Amino acid sequence: MPIQHRSELSPSPAEPAPSPTEPASCASSEFAVALLVALVEGGVRHVVVSPGSRSQALALAAAELEQAGNIELHVRIDERDAGFFALGIGMASGNPAAVITTSGSAVAHLLPSVMEASRTGIPMVLLTADRPAALRDTGANQTTHQGGIFDPFTVDSSDTSPDVYEANPVAAAATLAGRILGIGTGTSELVATGAPGPVHANIQFVEPLSGPHSSIDHIQHELQAYAADGVTASSAHPPIRQVDSASTATAPNSSISFPIRQVDSASTVVIAGFRSNPVVAEAATYAGVPVVAEVTSGSRAWHSVPNYRDWLAAGADGRNTLVVSGLPNLSREVWAFASRPDVQLITVTQPGSEAFSPGHRAELTSGVTFHGGDGGSQVSTSSGSAATPGSDAPTDVASTSTATPSSPSFSGPEGSIGRDDVVDLVWGSSAGGDAIYIAASNMVRVADKRVGASPVPVYSHRGLAGIDGTIAAAIGVARVAESVQPGCLIRLIIGDLAFAHDVGGLLLPTGEEFPNLQIVVVNDHGGSIFDGLEVAASEPTLYERVVRTPFDLNVANVAAAYGWEYTLAQRPSELWARLADRRPAIIEIPMATV
The missing domain is CATH 3.40.50.970 (Thiamin diphosphate (ThDP)-binding fold, Pyr/PP domains)
Incomplete structure (x- = not known):
């Protein structure tokens, strides 16, 4: 704190x-x-x-x-x-x-x-x-x-x-x-x-x-x-400093810092959590260290462990040193691995920031030096900062963000659309300079499992993993993104529950410029993110009433009330066409419910 x-x-x-x-x-x-x-x-x-x-x-x-x-x-x-x-x-x-x-x-x-x-x-x-x-x-x-x-x-x-x-x-x-x-x-x-x-x-x-x-x-x-x-x-005091992914571990006038830590590449795995420092993941990659970069980490370009949940649960190939940057919060497996008594936990952070430390056992450091492995020695320092849209894409990693997105391939029959399709199409339609904002909904975990290494900038406010203000925050990101790179587009992936929770964020008073934002609403009529909780199976009736809380929201009427263009996309081709036209809009995707 x-x-x-x-x-x-x-x-x-x-x-x-x-x-x-x-x-x-x-x-x-x-x-x-x-x-x-x-x-x-x-x-x-x-x-x-x-x-x-x-x-x-x-x-x-x-x-x-x-x-x-x-x-x-x-x-x-x-x-x-x-x-x-x-x-x-x-x-x-x-x-x-x-x-x-x-x-x-x-x-x-x-x-x-x-x-x-x-x-x-x-x-x-x-x-x-x-x-x-x-x-x-x-x-x-x-x-x-x-x-x-x-x-x-x-x-x-x-x-x-x-x-x-x-x-x-x-x-x-x-x-x-x-x-x-x-x-x-x-x-x-x-x-x-x-x-x-x-x-x-x-x-x-x-x-x-x-x-x-x-x-x-x-x-x-x-x-x-x-x-x-x-x-x-x-x-x-100097003017407000521009924060970027390469800023140092401590502020210009700060006399406090943590010591740099040396780790063995052969025994180490790096976890990049929310608002991680991409330099840590980059250095680990060059040192031959496996990198688990959550989709909201800002370091996804360096992600190298497919199905990382299973890999960590199975013991991470015997690795026993865990280096963490940012705040991981998308899987129980990361927390469980970090809590193991035989795993040495090292968290790269800066003084004054809340650091990832299950059981308060992490060793805090301002940076790490990787020794051994295929890449030799690399030093990384901590910033914990967000990157400006498009600024964190490495030059030597193939980009999935191109000026002319290729035609999509659909994971299911053309007559239906699934959550994987939504992820594939949103990422696949992202052109140079575009970015994605993703709500603390079920879809963020789908994206974390589905998306491979990708330099497409991803934003989210997952520090406290709530659904407050998601639409408003995405519009704020869109404002900055377009001023940095005119013509770029932000796409917000949001569940119907998070959408309803911040419907007021759609209201733009007269005189306010309309954001260059497409809002993709994945509508499954309630909080499906909670379906994995134990109570969903043990007490289904009570669960349905007070946890999942199903509801019917007329997204089309909401869009009309707030002056947004609206589209219903029921097939992958319809979603692809609407994403490709790049016009700001609310795009509703109905999901089948059990």
């Missing part, structure tokens, strides 16, 4: 008053604009707003910066989806999106995405508007204890009162932005860890909640002057 550091910010030092040529400003708006300008200058490019009254100064500032071309602004009605949309942006880019919410229960809706970002080290900036602290515990409307509400899951949180920014809003904003930028990316001396994660800045606003403010140019000039004078924390 990331180290947290929470405090109430103290007032900023006195600074010269604004130029007399500038109009009198509303402190709330002046502070809000200055804060967002400082964050943008530090590298924040995406701002997600959920409408509200108390947060209007921040929201209006974001709209103004959008008009000036300084940010990409996104509006989401539901705060839960706003959080997961920001999660998707951070997952795909390595940089945080800023999320703006109003006060009260609106803040609490961010918790699921904050938990996920914390577990997997995805940067995110939470800007929550609040009422003055004096109103807390008085029965005042929409007022609660927001400061520190996410503390178990944030790398830092602060609670800024009006007296901090009223005297000099720009100086106070520069100080807060510097703190956010440093801590949010793991580069601050306040946090002795290299792990990025969510940062929470709770800001108390008093009336007037918005009003006139200095020009953006004037505020930028003031921010630059404060940084040059060393008045603010921002001058002590």
